[in-house]
Amino acid sequence: MNEENKNPLVVEMMDDQGVKVQVEIVSHFEDNGKTYVIANDLSNDTDSYILELRSTPEGDELVSVDSEEEFERLCKLVDSFEQE
Numbered sequence: 001m002n003e004e005n006k007n008p009l010v011v012e013m014m015d016d017q018g019v020k021v022q023v024e025i026v027s028h029f030e031d032n033g034k035t036y037v038i039a040n041d042l043s044n045d046t047d048s049y050i051l052e053l054r055s056t057p058e059g060d061e062l063v064s065v066d067s068e069e070e071f072e073r074l075c076k077l078v079d080s081f082e083q084e
Helices: 068-083
Strands: 009-014 020-031 034-041 048-056 059-064
Touching (some): 020 068, 048 068
Antiparallel strands (some): 009 020, 034 048, 048 059
């Protein structure tokens, strides 16, 4: 997992309840040819998100991981990074 703390990247997004939240991108990693980011909710010390980073003609966008199976697999992968 790559961690870069030079200049924190803060973005605004909608959570799963449709509420705007500011998150800080704290790291990114690649898995199965896709790039993912880990983002911490700045208004809540306990909430973090795993989001897919997709490139589009309009620019990069963060997309939620909709597949529960994929999300669980990514959570286990992130946990293994933290244990190293």
